[in-house]
Amino acid sequence: MTKSPFVGRLAGFSAGDIVVAGGKGANLGELIRNGFPVPDGFVVTTQAYAALLGSTPLGAKLAELLQSGADGASIRAEFAATAVPPEIRAAVADAYAQLGSKPVAVRSSATAEDLPGAAFAGQQDTYLNVVGEDAVIKAVTDCWASLWTDRAIAYRQRQGIDAHEVAIAVVVQEMVPAEIAGVMFSANPVTGARDEIVVDASSGLGEAVVSGLVTPDHYVLDGAGRLMAYAPGRREVVIHAYDDGGTGEDQGTADLEPSLSPAQLAELAWLARQSAELFGRPQDMEWAVAGGRVYILQSRPMTALPPQPLKLNRFQKLMGPFFLEMFTQRPYPLDVSGWMDRGIGAMLRGMAGSVGVRFPTIEQLLPEEDGVVVRLVPPIPRPTLRTLVAPLSIALRVHRFKPEKWTEDGRFAAFLAEVEQLNARDPEPLRWQEVIRLAEDAFAAIHWITELRAAYLPGAFIPQGKLRLLLLLLGKPRLAAALIAGAETRTSQANRGLEQLAEGVRTNADLSAAFNELAPADLLVRLLEPEFAGFRADFDAFVAEYGHRETVSVVLSSAPTWSAAPDVVLSLVKAMLGERHQGADQTGQALRELERHPALRFEPLRRQVLSAVTSSKTGTAFREDSHFYATKLLPPLRRALLELGQRLAAAGVLEDADQVHHLRFNELQAMTRYEGALPAAERGRYRRVVLAREAKRRELEGIPLLPMDALFPGRRRHGNALVSGTAASAGRAAGRVRVIRSPADFGTLASGEILVCPYTNPSWTPLFQRAAAVVVDAGGLGSHAAIVAREYGIPAVMGTGTGTKVLQDGQQVLVDGSAGLVLPDGDGHA
Numbered sequence: 001m002t003k004s005p006f007v008g009r010l011a012g013f014s015a016g017d018i019v020v021a022g023g024k025g026a027n028l029g030e031l032i033r034n035g036f037p038v039p040d041g042f043v044v045t046t047q048a049y050a051a052l053l054g055s056t057p058l059g060a061k062l063a064e065l066l067q068s069g070a071d072g073a074s075i076r077a078e079f080a081a082t083a084v085p086p087e088i089r090a091a092v093a094d095a096y097a098q099l100g101s102k103p104v105a106v107r108s109s110a111t112a113e114d115l116p117g118a119a120f121a122g123q124q125d126t127y128l129n130v131v132g133e134d135a136v137i138k139a140v141t142d143c144w145a146s147l148w149t150d151r152a153i154a155y156r157q158r159q160g161i162d163a164h165e166v167a168i169a170v171v172v173q174e175m176v177p178a179e180i181a182g183v184m185f186s187a188n189p190v191t192g193a194r195d196e197i198v199v200d201a202s203s204g205l206g207e208a209v210v211s212g213l214v215t216p217d218h219y220v221l222d223g224a225g226r227l228m229a230y231a232p233g234r235r236e237v238v239i240h241a242y243d244d245g246g247t248g249e250d251q252g253t254a255d256l257e258p259s260l261s262p263a264q265l266a267e268l269a270w271l272a273r274q275s276a277e278l279f280g281r282p283q284d285m286e287w288a289v290a291g292g293r294v295y296i297l298q299s300r301p302m303t304a305l306p307p308q309p310l311k312l313n314r315f316q317k318l319m320g321p322f323f324l325e326m327f328t329q330r331p332y333p334l335d336v337s338g339w340m341d342r343g344i345g346a347m348l349r350g351m352a353g354s355v356g357v358r359f360p361t362i363e364q365l366l367p368e369e370d371g372v373v374v375r376l377v378p379p380i381p382r383p384t385l386r387t388l389v390a391p392l393s394i395a396l397r398v399h400r401f402k403p404e405k406w407t408e409d410g411r412f413a414a415f416l417a418e419v420e421q422l423n424a425r426d427p428e429p430l431r432w433q434e435v436i437r438l439a440e441d442a443f444a445a446i447h448w449i450t451e452l453r454a455a456y457l458p459g460a461f462i463p464q465g466k467l468r469l470l471l472l473l474l475g476k477p478r479l480a481a482a483l484i485a486g487a488e489t490r491t492s493q494a495n496r497g498l499e500q501l502a503e504g505v506r507t508n509a510d511l512s513a514a515f516n517e518l519a520p521a522d523l524l525v526r527l528l529e530p531e532f533a534g535f536r537a538d539f540d541a542f543v544a545e546y547g548h549r550e551t552v553s554v555v556l557s558s559a560p561t562w563s564a565a566p567d568v569v570l571s572l573v574k575a576m577l578g579e580r581h582q583g584a585d586q587t588g589q590a591l592r593e594l595e596r597h598p599a600l601r602f603e604p605l606r607r608q609v610l611s612a613v614t615s616s617k618t619g620t621a622f623r624e625d626s627h628f629y630a631t632k633l634l635p636p637l638r639r640a641l642l643e644l645g646q647r648l649a650a651a652g653v654l655e656d657a658d659q660v661h662h663l664r665f666n667e668l669q670a671m672t673r674y675e676g677a678l679p680a681a682e683r684g685r686y687r688r689v690v691l692a693r694e695a696k697r698r699e700l701e702g703i704p705l706l707p708m709d710a711l712f713p714g715r716r717r718h719g720n721a722l723v724s725g726t727a728a729s730a731g732r733a734a735g736r737v738r739v740i741r742s743p744a745d746f747g748t749l750a751s752g753e754i755l756v757c758p759y760t761n762p763s764w765t766p767l768f769q770r771a772a773a774v775v776v777d778a779g780g781l782g783s784h785a786a787i788v789a790r791e792y793g794i795p796a797v798m799g800t801g802t803g804t805k806v807l808q809d810g811q812q813v814l815v816d817g818s819a820g821l822v823l824p825d826g827d828g829h830a
Helices: 018-033 046-055 058-068 072-080 086-098 133-148 150-159 262-279 314-326 333-353 385-400 403-408 410-424 432-444 446-473 477-484 490-506 509-517 520-526 530-546 566-575 586-595 603-650 657-662 665-674 680-699 743-748 762-769 784-792
Strands: 007-009 041-044 104-110 126-130 168-174 180-185 196-203 217-222 227-231 237-241 247-251 283-290 293-301 726-729 732-739 754-757 773-776 796-798 812-816 821-824
Touching: 007 086, 018 041, 018 046, 018 104, 018 168, 018 262, 018 293, 041 086, 046 058, 046 086, 046 168, 058 072, 072 133, 072 150, 086 133, 086 168, 104 133, 126 133, 133 150, 133 168, 180 262, 196 262, 217 262, 262 283, 262 293, 333 432, 333 446, 333 603, 333 657, 333 665, 385 446, 403 410, 403 446, 403 603, 410 432, 410 446, 410 603, 432 446, 432 603, 432 665, 446 477, 446 603, 477 586, 477 603, 477 784, 490 509, 490 530, 490 566, 490 603, 490 762, 509 520, 509 530, 509 566, 520 566, 530 566, 566 743, 566 762, 586 603, 586 784, 603 657, 603 762, 657 680, 665 680, 726 784, 743 762, 754 762, 762 784, 773 784, 773 812, 784 796, 796 812
Parallel strands: 732 754, 754 773, 773 796
Antiparallel strands: 007 041, 041 168, 104 126, 104 168, 180 196, 180 283, 196 217, 217 227, 237 247, 283 293, 726 796, 732 812, 812 821
16 A cells, blocks of 8 residues: 555554544554454545645635534535545545455544544444445545534534544445344443443344344343343344445344354454453444454444442441432542542541541542542441450540530631631632642641541440430330431521521512512522612521532532522522421420330439430431531632632633533642643643543433442332332321422422432421422431431431432322332322
């Protein structure tokens, strides 16, 4: 083949040549180099595409069309009207002749194609069974133009890929006259199992399978290629190649016999495993069989692949709901490397270490692929020799540190003083390194809460253990959860504050009308008017006191707090305008039932039991309030991180400040030597990193961090129950379903409706004052939702796994919080 910058032998490229050969060409070249059975061919390089734009008027015209926002058809028309420069045409013709002028397949190979998180499957065009020099040249031109189909443009926009930066190569290969062809995956794309290989096959060319024209034979193989499951296809059509070029379709015939032999399946499985090993990740491959020989036509990274199925032990299943309640959204790289590792993670490690237990690393808890968290692995704490002396240490702490006095501890005052200092440091005038130091100081300040929790939590939990033991001896263990509820906490105070704001709205006709008519975002603007100055002052005072509360999760610095999202607070006020739903006084009923127990006529025992109840409530309040105060670090930390984001956006590294969450904290630290003024090469590198992580994150949309069936593998529907879960708060309530998926939906809940949600945290609890019952996908008996539901006396079912999917807005249901069931209403259960 004549040496040319415009054309290169396929075998001459490798995985590192994406810029020249595109994703498909680079991967195929790597396969050939490693001995895979890939049809011979050549690549029309991206330099040919660049020369087309640079040596003809097409380049300027394309820039003009992109500037004007023209559609794909207009751009492709310009490609069709532009003659291929003679030097490119001669190079392609020479390469085609050296290939023997055989029938070929001509496939697009974009530089952003076949990458992790952006496979571009089907976005550019493929032309099969192309015969003759002129036909090959036209197919190459059509491939170039296919970079500008409306579907390809839309896909690149969704992936955040700049239209000016993308280029395209074209792969020209000997045509394989397939008798059988299809696709295969080196991991199960549905379950994520890496030890399974899935093959889809049908008669004729593989285009029928790829384009979805047929129901293919479906094979699931083990790692050795042995058949585990088989479903026959219907082979509705067969695509075949014509002798003089082009393809056609014939009516297929259903055949229940497998189209592939055991030997062919074993070979395909072997090739799938080898390709995954070569590229270091599971592969999505196209293959064909002709003349009894297997060929590989394409190999690219699998996208949207679930993680390997988890097998949890009993302890992990017990702790899973607690962690799942914290990890309600996929953390960003900056969450993981910053607040979660250096803040909350440091606190958990410190608390575990105080009893001689080694807590898993953040990498073990939240494994990543391509810099993005793919799953949550419930931790298995590891005891050490120090654990042997932990009982003595715990006993000393119980004796020394009383939870009811924790706010009198000097460490608490030191923490509040440090928070005040952090809030006083405006990051805007600081140098880059000083802003980094501000974030580091916010991380470090968690040590006060760590020390306080390590000191006082034993005194919070031991009384609860004592109470449960006493109740067990009295034959009343079921009363424990209700008796512990109802403690006075900062959360309950915040909820009363919201109720007072709602009362202020009710007593002002104009304000009430504004709340009824306007969305929360519009309300924020309306409240600036002088006539609402009184309410605005009360609202500002509330946000000043409670604005550090998380909207999503205490572990996510990427999510706004109430002060950063005041519309969320207004949504809560709006939800509370309706009549308050009166739930049962579960705590009072439980206490009265306990006090009637004959054994409590013995005064010393009565004092012991009631003291345990009081101490248990105090312990619950400490756990809740120490959480509340820990979130005070989030606003100054977020200000520092977003300031860095704004500077990187101004420098052209990011499109907006929020994209900073796609970077890791150590990457931000590494920029210190530039004081934010990165060299052009560094700016481009970080921009590509952010785009790749954004693409990976989109790829994982819809894949849960921890599948519910891993936590509750044995959970089944009971009788005519719509969903079932953990019985978390007793009682029954009927009403209409209202699905609330995020804080943005808070204002849609009406009084007396059944609140159905994926998770809760303390910022959700004001809704419980209006809901008749609560049904939650995640969480367990000790979760915030369960505790607050018991406080308000409403039924609650936790850990349903599927409540938000199965139940629909407006659906009439009966929630049985005692049995953990959600039933159709009106079936005799009321």
